[in-house]
Amino acid sequence: MATPPYRMWDVVERASTGPFCEQQEFLTKILVPKLKEVIEKYGIKYDSHSPIPTQDSLADRVWEAAVELFRDVGIYNQDTHRRITFSDKEILEALSCTAGEYNVGIGKDSKILQHRGVEDRTPPFVIFSPDIIFDEEDFLTACIAYLKEPLLDGFCAPILEESMGMRIQSGTPIELAGSLEHAMSLREAARLVGRPGVFLVAVGTSQSDASQISVSDPEWGVRTTDSRLIGSITELMTNNSMMNKVVHCQQYGCYVANLTGALYGGYAGGAEGTAVLETAYHLNGLMVYQSHYQMNFPYHLKYFSNTTRELLWVVSVYSQAVARHSKLVNVSNGFANAGPGTEMLFFEAAAHSIASTVSGANLWEIAPARNKNKNRATPLEARLAAEVGHAVARSGMTREEANEVVNKLLGKYEDKIADAPLGKEFKECYDARKGIPTEDYVALYESAKEEIAKIGIDFPY
Amino acid sequence: MNDEQIRTLVQTVVDGETDAAVKTAEEFVHANGDIDLALKKLTEEMKGVGDRFEQLEIFLPEMMASADAMKAIMKIFLPKLKESTGVDASKGRIVIGTVAGDQHEIGKDIVSVMLEIFGFTVYNIGTDVDPLEFIKRADEVGADGIAMSSLMTTTMAGQREVIEIMKEKGVRDKYFAIVGGAPVTPEWAEEIGADGYSDTAFGAVKLVARLVEERRTK
Numbered sequence: 256m257a258t259p260p261y262r263m264w265d266v267v268e269r270a271s272t273g274p275f276c277e278q279q280e281f282l283t284k285i286l287v288p289k290l291k292e293v294i295e296k297y298g299i300k301y302d303s304h305s306p307i308p309t310q311d312s313l314a315d316r317v318w319e320a321a322v323e324l325f326r327d328v329g330i331y332n333q334d335t336h337r338r339i340t341f342s343d344k345e346i347l348e349a350l351s352c353t354a355g356e357y358n359v360g361i362g363k364d365s366k367i368l369q370h371r372g373v374e375d376r377t378p379p380f381v382i383f384s385p386d387i388i389f390d391e392e393d394f395l396t397a398c399i400a401y402l403k404e405p406l407l408d409g410f411c412a413p414i415l416e417e418s419m420g421m422r423i424q425s426g427t428p429i430e431l432a433g434s435l436e437h438a439m440s441l442r443e444a445a446r447l448v449g450r451p452g453v454f455l456v457a458v459g460t461s462q463s464d465a466s467q468i469s470v471s472d473p474e475w476g477v478r479t480t481d482s483r484l485i486g487s488i489t490e491l492m493t494n495n496s497m498m499n500k501v502v503h504c505q506q507y508g509c510y511v512a513n514l515t516g517a518l519y520g521g522y523a524g525g526a527e528g529t530a531v532l533e534t535a536y537h538l539n540g541l542m543v544y545q546s547h548y549q550m551n552f553p554y555h556l557k558y559f560s561n562t563t564r565e566l567l568w569v570v571s572v573y574s575q576a577v578a579r580h581s582k583l584v585n586v587s588n589g590f591a592n593a594g595p596g597t598e599m600l601f602f603e604a605a606a607h608s609i610a611s612t613v614s615g616a617n618l619w620e621i622a623p624a625r626n627k628n629k630n631r632a633t634p635l636e637a638r639l640a641a642e643v644g645h646a647v648a649r650s651g652m653t654r655e656e657a658n659e660v661v662n663k664l665l666g667k668y669e670d671k672i673a674d675a676p677l678g679k680e681f682k683e684c685y686d687a688r689k690g691i692p693t694e695d696y697v698a699l700y701e702s703a704k705e706e707i708a709k710i711g712i713d714f715p716y
Numbered sequence: 717m718n719d720e721q722i723r724t725l726v727q728t729v730v731d732g733e734t735d736a737a738v739k740t741a742e743e744f745v746h747a748n749g750d751i752d753l754a755l756k757k758l759t760e761e762m763k764g765v766g767d768r769f770e771q772l773e774i775f776l777p778e779m780m781a782s783a784d785a786m787k788a789i790m791k792i793f794l795p796k797l798k799e800s801t802g803v804d805a806s807k808g809r810i811v812i813g814t815v816a817g818d819q820h821e822i823g824k825d826i827v828s829v830m831l832e833i834f835g836f837t838v839y840n841i842g843t844d845v846d847p848l849e850f851i852k853r854a855d856e857v858g859a860d861g862i863a864m865s866s867l868m869t870t871t872m873a874g875q876r877e878v879i880e881i882m883k884e885k886g887v888r889d890k891y892f893a894i895v896g897g898a899p900v901t902p903e904w905a906e907e908i909g910a911d912g913y914s915d916t917a918f919g920a921v922k923l924v925a926r927l928v929e930e931r932r933t934k
């Protein structure tokens with residue numbers, strides 16, 4: 256199925272004809288006041304007792320607030336200093352042209368990535384991703400270890416900071432080298448594990464538009480059945496480098512996701528504003544970035560995570576809003592406080608997976624250790640998140656039940672968030688050459704899974 | 717009268733009500749109020765605003781509103797202060813930006829607002845900033861220091877480059893140079909010869925305050 260790019264060249268042109276303002280004015284005089292206004296107008300209120308809120312009306316109001324915000328504020332282009340805006344009619348037009356379902360990957364490895372509903376029994380599509388830099392020498396083996404995971408529907412590799420022993424410097428040919436190495440090794444790993452056509456999201460090592468464009472190749476690089484991530488700039492902003500990637504991806508013909516994290520505590524303000532913004536970004540994805548799915552990581556200003564109570568509420572609320580009012584495909588990206596090899600990380604992964612799955616999201620799991628500690632991620636915590644997601648969907652868990660379980664999980668780690676353990680590196684948890692977890696690590700995973708089962712998750716195995 | 721006006725002034729600034737703060741400040745100046753005292757009180761209370769943001773009891777928009785109100789009344793107070801004491805009360809001028817190739821913005825913006833809250837004059841020159849641009853801007857505005865943010869290991873070298881160019885141009889001692897951003901460590905700061913590092917916005921304020929103080933007493 257296809258979603259046509261939404262009037263791409265007209266949108267691109269709007270970046271140079273839309274209303275002018277300076278960036279600071281956009282953020283503080285246009286965006287922030289309007290956000291406050293819609294939160295008030297639609298009576299949106301965070302409730303700390305319900306990390307998974309159960310009233311449809313809250314999700315409905317968040318959706319309306321987000322559409323009004325997006326319509327009135329638009330997206331600011333930092334390079335042209337102009338706002339790209341849309342009318343209500345255009346928003347409706349774009350929404351009604353959404354397919355909500357895509358065939359991704361190729362051949363026997365091809366899968367369907369689709370829109371999910373609230374309390375949907377269809378299991379989430381799970382993209383596995385460490386979301387962090389790995390040493391160059393471990394890149395291929397780490398990819399293999401991830402790609403071995405049976406519940407993996409799509410994969411996004413670690414990021415390189417060195418290529419062929421050279422230190423990558425942004426915007427130089429060495430960034431290009433790293434991007435090529437990333438794309439080639441990833442493809443190689445997929446072939447080696449017998450999943451040559453698996454859906455890949457690549458390449459995270461590319462920082463500039465030039466190097467992102469350089470890895471489009473059906474043989475060794477990113478294929479048209481794979482996907483790219485194009486970032487939104489915090490908040491509701493873009494720039495020409497991002498727009499170059501947008502245009503290239505449409506012309507090349509690959510899938511696109513809008514990579515977006517509204518920042519709790521920043522311009523978004525509290526949980527309410529973060530949820531409204533994260534919802535509004537879906538319209539940026541649909542109409543400005545011409546995306547096929549939305550990759551969401553709302554996160555906490557102090558902890559860089561989204562497994563705190565407020566952020567789980569945000570994840571649940573924006574997901575419900577999008578699920579109930581559109582066919583847009585939402586992929587929810589977990590950001591945990593703790594590092595690998597700790598029980599806490601498993602509990603955080605479970606909480607994020609439950610909040611997302613029951614609320615209508617697909618999964619992208621999971622960035623450990625506050626997403627800034629090299630080599631600190633493994634496939635095992637992502638496996639647990641995937642298993643939890645499948646269990647939640649298949650058992651037909653309701654939001655009420657999910658809320659209870661998530662509250663119990665929070666009880667296990669909430670007080671440790673500020674001083675979350677960093678845990679271990681990939682190679683301390685895995686036999687890296689074989690790409691399998693160590694016995695100790697498996698034992699830890701098993702015992703965490705048992706505890707999670709005890710508090711209400713019905714695992715099939 | 718003096719006390720009450722100061723209380724109103726402090727309250728309006730903390731609440732980020734710029735218009736009301738400006739009006740009170742103008743009346744205060746007109747009535748020959750004690751500006752030193754008002755500034756002392758304001759600085760204390762603004763520290764509270766910074767603290768509350770650090771605890772996330774308030775969020776960035778509220779802190780920015782306070783900073784804007786503070787900037788607005790400083791414009792009214794500053795000329796008067798020079799008259800009465802002969803010293804420039806401006807605590808220091810900082811040029812801040814994110815280094816070349818890097819589009820991560822928000823951490824740098826938070827540091828920037830936090831510095832303003834504490835009374836520094838900040839020139840925020842955006843993201844993906846060419847190394848030479850940092851130095852040119854510092855020269856243009858007569859800065860005390862340059863603050864560089866980098867969120868990627870692949871752009872951190874940009875921080876070193878700014879410091880190297882400062883040396884080449886013979887202005888290394890003219891401005892202090894500080895660094896920050898998620899991948900930046902104290903070891904890196906030392907390796908590239910930066911004057912300081914911090915991993916929080918609050919820490920950045922303390923660092924800048926110390927470095928400005930050192931320059932003033934030199």
Ligand code: B12
Pocket residue numbers: 386387388414415416458459460461462463484485486487488489514515516556559625626627628817818819820821822823824826827863864865866867868869870894895896897898899913914915916917918919920
């Ligand atoms: C949000 C985010 C984005 C947003 C940025 C939006 C924006 N314009 O701000 C988007 C989606 C656009 C983005 C894009 C990319 N990102 Co990014 N991003 C992040 C993320 C998750 C959070 C950064 C953030 O905003 N933190 C919140 C603020 C408040 O914290 P902070 O910036 O650290 O600032 C605080 C302190 O550090 C300090 N501080 C900051 N600056 C300064 C300066 C001085 C002088 C001082 C004293 C203190 C100081 O004070 C601040 C307040 O407390 C980080 C992960 C992380 N944990 O940092 C990845 C991360 C930085 N991104 C990464 C990557 C790879 C990318 C992309 C290349 C992805 C891609 N392939 O497209 C692109 C790069 C585009 C480019 N050319 O820059 C990697 C970098 C890896 C590396 N090589 O080091 C990270 C680490 C994620 C990861 N683990 O892989 N990203």
